[in-house]
Amino acid sequence: MTGAPAAPDTIMAVTAVTVRVPAKVNLQLAVGPLRADGYHDLVNVFHAVSLFDEVTAEPADELTVTVRGESVEGVPVGEDNLAARAARLLAERIGARPDVALTIHKTIPVAGGMAGGSADAAAALVACARLWDASGVRLADLAADLGSDVPFALLGGTAIGTGRGEVLTPVPVGGRFHWVFALADGGLSTPAVYAECDRLREAAGQRVGPPRRSQALLDALERGDAEALGAALANDLQPAALSLRPSLRRTLQAGREGGALGALVSGSGPTCAFLARSAGHAAELAAALSEAGLVRAAVSAHGPVPGATVVAGG
Numbered sequence: 001m002t003g004a005p006a007a008p009d010t011i012m013a014v015t016a017v018t019v020r021v022p023a024k025v026n027l028q029l030a031v032g033p034l035r036a037d038g039y040h041d042l043v044n045v046f047h048a049v050s051l052f053d054e055v056t057a058e059p060a061d062e063l064t065v066t067v068r069g070e071s072v073e074g075v076p077v078g079e080d081n082l083a084a085r086a087a088r089l090l091a092e093r094i095g096a097r098p099d100v101a102l103t104i105h106k107t108i109p110v111a112g113g114m115a116g117g118s119a120d121a122a123a124a125l126v127a128c129a130r131l132w133d134a135s136g137v138r139l140a141d142l143a144a145d146l147g148s149d150v151p152f153a154l155l156g157g158t159a160i161g162t163g164r165g166e167v168l169t170p171v172p173v174g175g176r177f178h179w180v181f182a183l184a185d186g187g188l189s190t191p192a193v194y195a196e197c198d199r200l201r202e203a204a205g206q207r208v209g210p211p212r213r214s215q216a217l218l219d220a221l222e223r224g225d226a227e228a229l230g231a232a233l234a235n236d237l238q239p240a241a242l243s244l245r246p247s248l249r250r251t252l253q254a255g256r257e258g259g260a261l262g263a264l265v266s267g268s269g270p271t272c273a274f275l276a277r278s279a280g281h282a283a284e285l286a287a288a289l290s291e292a293g294l295v296r297a298a299v300s301a302h303g304p305v306p307g308a309t310v311v312a313g314g
């Protein structure tokens with residue numbers, strides 16, 4: 001090496017920042033009655049899994065969004081993209097122009113009940129905060145304004161979300177869990193699934209009380225007990241997702257027949273989640289589900305994993 005070393009006070013301009021951000025599955029989703037503001041109070045046990053999107057932020061003359069990946073139809077590339085909204089919100093907060101080129105590499109299924117859009121918003125917040133040296137801004141406050149699931153994508157791990165899901169309390173977890181996700185063709189709209197949940201409850205004359213946390217589920221998580229966790233998985237939106245997409249019943253049944261410890265729709269669906277006994281069992285189950293021809297793809301993953309993390313630049 002012959003080059004002179006950089007002077008100690010040289011400040012390297014940040015040219016690109018890449019953030020990796022996980023998908024989530026809801027281990028318990030207890031849904032209270034419809035609130036006056038159109039939301040529902042929840043007990044939402046979020047669990048971050050190793051299925052990741054990556055968002056790269058680079059300085060540019062104006063805000064642009066590029067989306068790459070398989071099956072990204074329906075993802076807006078304009079100002080409605082949640083990552084673009086996140087960049088604009090942060091720029092507004094620090095009094096800067098949102099001049100950034102955002103490139104999103106999507107692996108998380110779109111409109112799949114795994115919070116991919118929320119994940120991209122959280123990643124964009126972290127990437128732009130690094131690019132614009134906005135380390136003093138509390139990103140969690142901005143996240144909650146972008147969507148109920150966005151704060152969890154920043155935090156990762158496993159956490160209970162109350163309120164509309166944005167008030168987070170981390171949950172202790174005593175091990176790693178192995179999952180299979182059955183990805184469906186096409187998505188389901190989150191507001192439509194909540195509305196169907198309300199409709200089904202009303203039609204059944206169901207009196208809906210406040211959502212309650214499952215102690216059995218929290219104990220299973222703390223012990224790292226996959227069998228008990230499988231038995232405790234619960235999603236109040238599942239009947240609504242099945243009502244809107246009846247074919248998911250067969251997918252859930254196929255996973256149970258493959259020995260899953262638990263099977264449920266992930267959040268608002270249509271992705272189905274299966275808890276496996278081990279990494280090996282997850283690989284077998286994913287192969288069996290793919291071969292059964294009921295799903296677009298079946299992928300294995302583990303959880304919990306950290307939230308939005310800078311992996312390059314900055």
Ligand SMILES: C[C@@](CO)(OP(=O)(O)O)[C@H](O)COP(=O)(O)OP(=O)(O)OC[C@H]1O[C@@H](n2ccc(N)nc2=O)[C@H](O)[C@@H]1O
Pocket residue numbers: 026029038039040041042044112113114115116118146147148149150163164165190191194266267268269
């Ligand atoms: C259902 C869940 C489970 O984690 O996620 P997905 O499975 O869709 O990823 C979430 O509650 C989705 O959160 P998110 O997608 O951030 O929703 P938001 O943008 O805040 O709200 C979109 C719409 O969903 C409905 N909504 C959302 C949250 C909530 N607690 N009650 C609701 O009724 C409302 O109709 C709202 O207008």
Ligand SMILES: Nc1ncnc2c1ncn2[C@@H]1O[C@H](COP(=O)(O)OP(=O)(O)O)[C@@H](O)[C@H]1O
Pocket residue numbers: 074075076080081082083104109110111112113114115116117118120121187188190268269
């Ligand atoms: N970056 C993004 N990735 C995916 N969807 C996005 C994004 N930005 C906005 N959207 C919109 O949000 C909707 C819900 O997306 P997503 O978060 O993937 O699903 P879900 O709410 O079921 O978890 C999409 O159908 C799309 O119209």
